Amino acid sequence: MDTSGDSKRRSEPEDEKTLLGLADVLALAGITKLVLHAWERRYGMAPAVRSETGRRFYTAAQAERLRLLKLCTDAGHRISALVDLPDQQLVRLAEAHIATGALGPLLRAVHALDAPLLQKLLQRRADEDGPEGFVRKTVVPLMQEIGARWATGNLNVAAEHMATAVVKRILGTIMDRCPPAPVDAPCLIATTPKGEEHEIGALVAALIARLRGWNALYLGPNLPNANIIDATLLREARHVCLSALNGKPDQLHRQLMDLRAALPASTFIWSGGPGYQPVPDIPGVSFIAHLDDFIALLEAHGGQSA
Structure with missing residues (x-):
């Protein structure tokens, strides 16, 4: 304009x-x-x-x-904070708003601790939208909204844990149904650092990579550096993807520094999630701010278009 x-x-x-x-x-x-x-x-x-x-x-x-x-x-x-933003960023904000409005039935099931209903609603969306659409339209905005409500005291820990368990179960089922990766597919390891129990971000990363033709190995949450290093070397993985929702920036920075120093220079380290956002830049470590950025990296490093 x-x-x-x-x-x-x-x-x-x-x-x-x-x-x-x-x-x-x-x-x-x-x-x-x-x-x-x-x-x-x-x-x-x-x-x-x-x-x-x-x-x-x-x-x-x-x-x-x-x-x-x-x-x-x-x-x-506020309109004053929006007028100078590029169209792409406005689209993301608008999509988040629309998605949040569509989360009503899911959030009511979460607040009611109604796991069977939440499972039913989520499975229906997964069937309708397909794996990547389900992640984009439902999983990411739902977990963001649950995190925001928990942080403001509007959702208790039990409800957050229940929702995470249901989402994890569905994502795991989707991943199990993915076809085997080609023998020459690039290998990626996804996990969360020691002390980080919130695992949906890492699980989503592994699933998206699998959908793009990668040999993605999800190792669960709360993994010490020594185990990440061992797994990376054993599987000859060229990419390590770490997700953190919380955590102290100094501690996360130190963990990344140690991991970078221990792994071969040819190994790419990608970090993502709010926990890593305030962490200072580290040479050889790429911070991924958005799912689209992650997909772009996957395609640039040898994956396939979905």
């Missing part, structure tokens, strides 16, 4: 057929004229074309960006 504050003025836009009028944009974006004009005044958002008679015309891309901004503000984000 043009953020210069000035838009082109024409008597009649030459490309009017490819542009959208104000009414169409408001309908597509789900905002009112007052809101749009306020955003234009405050943040320099301008229509693609403003005719000499004052009519406003917008591109389809501008309409889509306005729709994303509306979804993100509905999710509680």
